[in-house]
Amino acid sequence: MAEKEIDLRKMVKHVRGTVEFIHHDKARCTGCGRCVNICPMELWELKKSKAFISPDYAEKCVECGSCWLVCESNAIEFSYPEGGTGVIWEYG
Amino acid sequence: MAKYDVVVVGAGPGGSLAAKTACELGLKTVVFERGKKPGDKSSSGCGLAPRIFRDFDFTKEMDIPSLKIKYQSLHMLDENLDERFMMRWSPSDLGDYPEAREFFQVDVYRRDFDRFLAGLASEAGAELRTGTVVVNALKDSKGQVTGVVTEKGEKVEGDVTIAADGAVSLLAYQAGLREKWKPDEITLLVDCDFQAPRERMDEIIGPEEYGNQVFVSPLYPAPYVAMMPEGFHVGLGQWVGRFTSGFAEKPYEYLRRVISSKPLKRFIDRLRAKPREFHAHLLPWMPRVPTNTYGGGIMLVGDAAGFACPLEAEGIHYAMFSGKIAAEVAAETISSGDTSAAGLKLYEERWKNSIIGEEFSAAKEWAELWAGIFFNPPQWSKITPLANNLMLWASWANPHITNLKKQISRYSQGLPFLMEFIKSYVQPLLRKSNVHLFRSLMKLGWMWLKTKKRKGIELILEE
Numbered sequence: 001m002a003e004k005e006i007d008l009r010k011m012v013k014h015v016r017g018t019v020e021f022i023h024h025d026k027a028r029c030t031g032c033g034r035c036v037n038i039c040p041m042e043l044w045e046l047k048k049s050k051a052f053i054s055p056d057y058a059e060k061c062v063e064c065g066s067c068w069l070v071c072e073s074n075a076i077e078f079s080y081p082e083g084g085t086g087v088i089w090e091y092g
Numbered sequence: 093m094a095k096y097d098v099v100v101v102g103a104g105p106g107g108s109l110a111a112k113t114a115c116e117l118g119l120k121t122v123v124f125e126r127g128k129k130p131g132d133k134s135s136s137g138c139g140l141a142p143r144i145f146r147d148f149d150f151t152k153e154m155d156i157p158s159l160k161i162k163y164q165s166l167h168m169l170d171e172n173l174d175e176r177f178m179m180r181w182s183p184s185d186l187g188d189y190p191e192a193r194e195f196f197q198v199d200v201y202r203r204d205f206d207r208f209l210a211g212l213a214s215e216a217g218a219e220l221r222t223g224t225v226v227v228n229a230l231k232d233s234k235g236q237v238t239g240v241v242t243e244k245g246e247k248v249e250g251d252v253t254i255a256a257d258g259a260v261s262l263l264a265y266q267a268g269l270r271e272k273w274k275p276d277e278i279t280l281l282v283d284c285d286f287q288a289p290r291e292r293m294d295e296i297i298g299p300e301e302y303g304n305q306v307f308v309s310p311l312y313p314a315p316y317v318a319m320m321p322e323g324f325h326v327g328l329g330q331w332v333g334r335f336t337s338g339f340a341e342k343p344y345e346y347l348r349r350v351i352s353s354k355p356l357k358r359f360i361d362r363l364r365a366k367p368r369e370f371h372a373h374l375l376p377w378m379p380r381v382p383t384n385t386y387g388g389g390i391m392l393v394g395d396a397a398g399f400a401c402p403l404e405a406e407g408i409h410y411a412m413f414s415g416k417i418a419a420e421v422a423a424e425t426i427s428s429g430d431t432s433a434a435g436l437k438l439y440e441e442r443w444k445n446s447i448i449g450e451e452f453s454a455a456k457e458w459a460e461l462w463a464g465i466f467f468n469p470p471q472w473s474k475i476t477p478l479a480n481n482l483m484l485w486a487s488w489a490n491p492h493i494t495n496l497k498k499q500i501s502r503y504s505q506g507l508p509f510l511m512e513f514i515k516s517y518v519q520p521l522l523r524k525s526n527v528h529l530f531r532s533l534m535k536l537g538w539m540w541l542k543t544k545k546r547k548g549i550e551l552i553l554e555e
Binding site: 005006008009010011012013015034037038040041042062063064065066068069070078079080081082083084086087088089090091092 | 126127128131132133134135136137138201202203222223224225227243259260262272273275278280282284285287320322332335336338342343344347348351352367368369370371372373374
């Protein structure tokens with residue numbers, strides 16, 4: 001039987017914060033899909049020509065800022081979860 | 093309102109060196125770090141270059157888990173991911189200081205290294221405020237940065253602010269120094285930490301033979317294996333613009349396939365390694381000289397400034413080096429009373445006249461080499477067969493002269509590609525090294541015809 005493949009992305013430690021740190025302005029979103037292509041955690045998807053971020057993004061996001069960086073219509077606003085929360089890397 | 097001489101944002105290698113140096117120069121310094129502990133937010137980027145040990149004496153006494161990397165290897169794989177050519181080398185005897193002759197890099201976990209450096213900054217007198225996010229720059233009516241605002245709304249004033257807040261550097265953006273990075277200026281890296289028993293690593297690899305490996309193939313952009321004190325990292329990256337334009341596949345998809353590929357799977361199994369932690373981060377990789385690294389009251393250091401080497405994006409040394417320069421400039425400009433953009437221009441002059449400036453003098457050529465070859469998988473369907481046939485003449489398949497004829501035929505077919513390769517990637521670098529390829533070849537030919545001694549070949553150096 002084939003070994004079941006592990007999703008490595010589950011191997012990230014998070015301390016859940018309380019603030020929303022990614023804001024997405026649907027009105028500005030052009031549905032170009034760049035955020036969908038770049039996000040290493042695959043937290044974005046396109047529905048009816050608009051990007052949507054997973055509702056549980058704060059538990060998975062690794063705060064790389066890629067989605068914010070590639071958004072040419074500035075529909076994505078990115079900050080950081082409050083100090084001491086979010087991703088914690090022990091073996092970076 | 094709290095008031096400091098220097099406000100540092102980010103306790104990575106750049107921020108901690110800036111803070112340590114500023115304190116040693118008598119400046120009242122605070123460092124903000126958004127992680128609960130320094131290193132919490134540092135995702136890979138683990139190799140310390142020999143020049144770190146040359147330029148920063150205190151690293152010689154560093155007592156953290158580390159692994160000296162004494163070999164490098166390049167593995168060329170075909171479209172079935174079978175290895176067709178491999179080369180492995182040790183540090184050059186031309187190394188001009190002991191560390192350069194001894195190892196390529198020392199691999200450490202950033203958790204340990206960042207805490208070591210932040211500890212030195214604290215010992216020097218810096219106030220370290222961890223678990224605190226800086227959310228904006230404070231500015232005066234002229235737009236000069238006068239400090240920062242924290243997530244709690246606290247305003248902290250500083251004569252000089254040093255942004256060491258990494259590749260994303262929201263502070264550079266908020267201070268108005270930079271728009272977002274361009275798609276060809278920054279890469280995204282995905283990486284997985286594997287844990288392996290050290291006895292097994294020593295047994296299989298040899299305690300003195302640790303090496304880092306790069307695997308090239310027509311399938312994905314040059315993944316690497318970097319040996320670590322408790323195992324290794326496997327990762328790969330690509331310019332952001334290539335992910336968004338459809339040139340490259342999704343980053344995680346690449347990593348997943350790399351890890352399940354034959355050579356990697358074999359390596360992982362042999363070392364009885366287990367995946368332990370996933371990493372992803374942005375990394376500036378500039379095909380040009382960084383600009384806008386300072387403004388009124390603010391300087392950018394390390395990744396925030398774009399200071400990662402344009403060939404392989406090594407950034408820790410340049411972060412530490414630029415952090416130190418920024419602190420020295422802060423001390424001088426605070427003392428002279430001019431921390432405006434005109435005063436802090438000194439920072440740009442200093443780094444441009446340092447080894448950072450020297451590195452970026454060929455930024456375009458090095459980045460193009462990497463973008464055109466290593467991060468350009470289709471090239472390897474042409475390069476690997478040429479490399480694979482390098483030793484065909486020695487084969488026992490046929491009489492050696494028959495083998496050699498076959499080899500010559502293969503290489504003559506590959507000649508247009510080789511010429512194009514040299515013209516696109518090698519010649520620009522030779523020009524930057526003041527070697528004029530065509531004139532050198534002409535002179536070589538002329539000397540061959542004219543001299544009877546036929547010894548001593550000189551390359552023509554341009555004035």
